[in-house]
Amino acid sequence: xxxxxxxxGKLLYASSSAGWSMLDRIVVTWLxxxxxxxxxxxxxxxxxxxxxxxxxxxxxxxxxxxxxWSDNHRGRLGRRTPFLxxxxxFYTAVYVxxxxxxxxxxxPANLFYLAAMGGLYYFFFTVYVCPYLALLPELVRKESDxxxxxxxxxxxxxxxxxxxxxGSGVLINRLGFGGMIWCSAAAGIILLYLPVFVREKExxxxxxxxxxxxxxxxxxxxxxxxRYYLAGNTTFWLGFNIVTVxxxxxxxVLLGQGEEMVSYYFAAAFVVAFLLFPAVNILAKKMGQRLVxxxxxxxxxxxxxxxxxxxxxxxxxxxxxxxxxxxxxxGIPLATLFVLPDAIVAAITDLEAGLSGQQxxxxxxxxxxxxxxxxxxxxxLVTGVLFQVFGNTAAEPLGVKLTGPxxxxxxxxxxxxxxxxxxxxxRAGAAE
Numbered sequence: 546x547x548x549x550x551x552x553x554g555k556l557l558y559a560s561s562s563a564g565w566s567m568l569d570r571i572v573v574t575w576l577x578x579x580x581x582x583x584x585x586x587x588x589x590x591x592x593x594x595x596x597x598x599x600x601x602x603x604x605x606x607x608x609x610x611x612x613x614w615s616d617n618h619r620g621r622l623g624r625r626t627p628f629l630x631x632x633x634x635f636y637t638a639v640y641v642x643x644x645x646x647x648x649x650x651x652x653p654a655n656l657f658y659l660a661a662m663g664g665l666y667y668f669f670f671t672v673y674v675c676p677y678l679a680l681l682p683e684l685v686r687k688e689s690d691x692x693x694x695x696x697x698x699x700x701x702x703x704x705x706x707x708x709x710x711x712g713s714g715v716l717i718n719r720l721g722f723g724g725m726i727w728c729s730a731a732a733g734i735i736l737l738y739l740p741v742f743v744r745e746k747e748x749x750x751x752x753x754x755x756x757x758x759x760x761x762x763x764x765x766x767x768x769x770x771x772r773y774y775l776a777g778n779t780t781f782w783l784g785f786n787i788v789t790v791x792x793x794x795x796x797x798v799l800l801g802q803g804e805e806m807v808s809y810y811f812a813a814a815f816v817v818a819f820l821l822f823p824a825v826n827i828l829a830k831k832m833g834q835r836l837v838x839x840x841x842x843x844x845x846x847x848x849x850x851x852x853x854x855x856x857x858x859x860x861x862x863x864x865x866x867x868x869x870x871x872x873x874x875x876g877i878p879l880a881t882l883f884v885l886p887d888a889i890v891a892a893i894t895d896l897e898a899g900l901s902g903q904q905x906x907x908x909x910x911x912x913x914x915x916x917x918x919x920x921x922x923x924x925x926l927v928t929g930v931l932f933q934v935f936g937n938t939a940a941e942p943l944g945v946k947l948t949g950p951x952x953x954x955x956x957x958x959x960x961x962x963x964x965x966x967x968x969x970x971x972r973a974g975a976a977e
Contacts, residue, residue, distance in 0.1 A: 548747045548748050550684050550685050550690070550694075550743070550748055554684070554743045554748075555685075555693065555694050555697055556697065557739045557740055557742050557743050558680065558681075558684060558694065558697075558698075558739075558740045558743055559694060559697035559698045559700070559701045560701050560736055560739050560740075561629075561677060561701075561736055561737055561739055561740045562698045562699075562701040562702040562705060563701040563702065563704050563705035563708070563736050564705060564732070564733040564734070564735070564736025564737045564739075565636070565670070565673065565674060565677075565705070565733070565736075565737060566701075566702040566703075566704075566705030566706050566709070567705035567706070567708045567709045567729060567732070567733055567736075568636075568637070568640050568709075568729060568730070568733045569670065570705065570706050570709035570710065571709045571713050571725075571726075571729055572640065572643065572666070574709060574710065574713065575713060575722075576643060576644075577590075577593055577597075579644060579722060580593050580646070580655075580659065581593050585649070585650055586650075586651050587646050587648070587649070587650070587651055587655050588646075588651045588655050588656060588659060589651050592651075592656055593659070596656065596659050596660050596663050597663065598922075599660055599663065599664065600660075600663035600664055600666065600667045601667065601918060601921070601922065603663075603664040603667045603668055604667035604668075604670065604671060604914075604918055605914070605915050605918040605919060606915075607667065607668050607671040607672075608671055608675060608910075608911040608912070608914035608915045608918070609758065609761070609762055609908065609911045609912060609915055610758070610911075611628075611671045611672055611675045611676070611907070611911060612675050612679070612761075612905075612907040612908040612909075612910065612911025612912070613756075613757075613758050613761050613907075613908060613911070614628075615628055615675065615676040615679060615907040616679075616753065616754040616756075616761070616903075616904075616905045616906070616907045616908055617753050617754050617755060617756075618753060619753045621746075622745065622746070623745035623746050623749060624676070624679075624745075624749075624751070624753055624907075625676040625677070625679055625680045625683075625745055625749075625907075626741060626745045628672055628673065628675075628676035628677075629673060629676065629677060629737070629738075629740055629741055630738075630741060631672075632669055632672040632673030632676070632737075633673055633734055633737035633738055634734070635665075635669045635672070636666070636669040636670055636672070636673050636737070637730050637733055637734040637737065639662055639665045639666045639669055640666060640726075640730055640733070641726055641727065641730050642662050643659070643662050643663070643666060644722065644723070644726045646658050646659065671914070673737065675907055675910055675911050675914065676907055677740065678887065678907075678910040679906040679907035679909075679910055680740070680745070680749075680906075681694055681695070681698070681887055681891050681906075682890070682891030682892070682894045682895070682906050683745075683748070683749040683751060683904070683906055684743065684745075684748050684749065685891075688830075688888070688892060688972070689830050691887075691888045691891045691892065692826055692829050692830055692834070692884070692885070692888045693826065694887075694888075695884050695885065695886075695887040695888040695891070696822050696823070696825065696826045696884050698887060699822060699883040699884045699887075700819065700822055702883070703815055703818070703819050703883070705736075706815070707812075707815070708732075709729075710808055710811070710812075711808075712729075713725055713729065716728055716729070751904035751906075752903070752904065754901070754903040754904065754905045754908075755903065756901060756903065756905070761905060761908050762908070762912060764897075764900050764901050764905075765897075765905070765908050765909055765912050766912070767900055768893060768896055768897065768900060768909075769967065769970075770893050770896060770966060770967050770970060770971050771890075771893045771896075771909060771912075773962055773963065773965050773966045773967070774886075774889055774890070774893060774963070774966055775912075775913060775916060776959075776962040777838075777842070777959040777960070777961075777962035777963030777966065778886055778913070778917075778959065778963075779916055779917060779920050779959070780955050780956070780958040780959035780962060781842060781845070781882065781955070781956050781959035782917055782920055782921075782924075783920045783923060783924050783927075783955045784845075784849065784924075784951075784952035784953065784954070784955030784956040784959070785845075785882075785952065785956070786920070786921055786924035786925070787924045787927055787928050787948050787951060787952040787955070788849065788852065788948060788949065788952050790924060790925055790928045791928055791945060791948040792807060792810060792811065793807050794932075794937055794945045795810070795852070795855050795856075795868065795945065796810060798937060798938060798939055798942050798945050799855045799856035799864075799868075799942060799945055799946070800855065800856055800864055800865055800868055801856075801939070802865065809869070810868065810869065810872045811872075813869050813872040813873040813876065814872045814873060814875045814876040814879055815876065815879075816873075816876065817873050817874075817875075817876025817877060817879075817880070818876040818877075818879040818880040818883055819880075821876070821877060821880035822880055822883075822884055824880070825837065825880050825881050825884045825885065826884065829881075829884070829885060829888070833968055834885050834888060834889055834892075834968065835963070835966050835968040837881055837885065838881060838882075838885055838889075838963055838966075839960060839963055839964060840878075840881075841877075841878035841879075841880075841881035841882060842878070842882075842956055842957075842959050842960035842963060843960050844877065844878040845875070845878045845879075845882075845953070845956045846953050846956045846957040846960055847953075848871075848874065848875060848878070848953075849949045849950065849952045849953035849956060850949055850950045850953045851871060851949065852871070852946075852948065852949025852950075852952075853946045853947070853949050853950055854946075855867075855868050855871070855946070855949075856868075856942070890909050890910060890913065891906075892971050892972070893909065893971055894906045894909050895971070895974050896970075896971065896974040897909075898974070899974065927951070928948060931944040931945075931947050931948060931951065932944040932945070935947060
């Protein structure tokens with residue numbers, strides 16, 4: 546009989562999300578600035594961008610490969626724990642190494658160094674995160690427990706992002722870039738190792754899988770519930786990433802404010818989402834995950850076209866105040882879309898018994914990661930085309946204004962796809 550995971554175990558597992566979310570957000574926020582700012586940059590901006598594209602390709606390709614490796618792994622510590630043990634160490638080490646290029650000025654040495662370290666960074670990120678996510682459906686089997694664990698994971702993830710956005714700047718002012726990197730690495734590795742104290746073998750009964758890469762991916766995509774979920778979640782993130790990429794332009798072009806104000810608008814959405822996590826948890830248990838997801842996606846579909854009017858006063862409010870309220874309201878549906886996807890994928894993996902007869906949780910998260918990372922690039926492309934064709938300046942802002950309605954169309958597609966998600970079939974599979 547499978548041992549029940551205690552609340553202490555749930556906290557140990559979920560707290561890791563704060564660690565890797567914090568480190569990854571610091572890389573996203575500061576790495577380009579570190580390499581390209583100043584009169585003597587470490588790397589030219591265009592070359593930096595090209596290297597990051599290479600890193601994202603490595604990241605996407607690594608997802609199904611690491612998933613297969615983890616699903617098929619045999620060892621005394623289980624299928625996931627070895628990846629957490631070694632992945633945490635190498636991921637943190639490469640994170641620090643990113644900020645120590647060999648040359649003090651731009652040139653081939655820094656280019657090749659960043660390409661190598663960037664590729665390793667995204668590879669070891671996947672080595673840790675993919676098996677970590679695959680543990681969720683294995684550690685807890687009941688739907689309510691999975692919603693609880695997904696809620697906790699989402700909360701810690703947002704705390705990690707907040708620590709990166711706020712704490713990194715404070716540490717840089719006091720200790721410099723090097724001090725910030727080493728302090729965040731020390732905190733990060735401690736958080737990354739906490740799930741190791743949840744003894745996998747005591748909670749997980751699954752046997753290693755045996756499918757090859759092609760069969761593993763194709764069998765995963767044969768899961769009808771996963772296809773509808775993946776289509777709905779992918780089109781949502783396509784739309785939401787368009788808005789995320791555009792937020793600095795909303796603030797600077799449409800609202801006429803400085804770059805330093807961007808974090809305040811992010812915070813408005815994230816704080817509201819964080820406060821609503823308990824409500825999402827309760828509603829998902831009472832009403833079902835499908836209905837809560839549908840309502841949230843529809844809410845976003847209605848809300849996003851309003852971004853077209855950013856920069857204009859509304860109901861007696863200044864343009865800035867109206868925009869801040871709009872971002873805060875966006876946090877309402879965002880709470881659901883931070884919490885429930887992990888719980889839904891966890892439930893969908895139970896249907897694998899009827900497809901291959903094996904337990905291959907990592908491949909579901911790996912396949913999702915592969916598709917979502919491609920979508921991340923596509924969302925940037927769509928945004929760039931809108932800006933190029935219709936403008937992204939105060940004189941020609943139409944491209945920026947159109948991002949909201951265009952994003953709303955993609956989220957509407959996600960709502961339609963998710964309408965067909967067979968929740969009853971998934972629940973029946975979990976009950977077998």
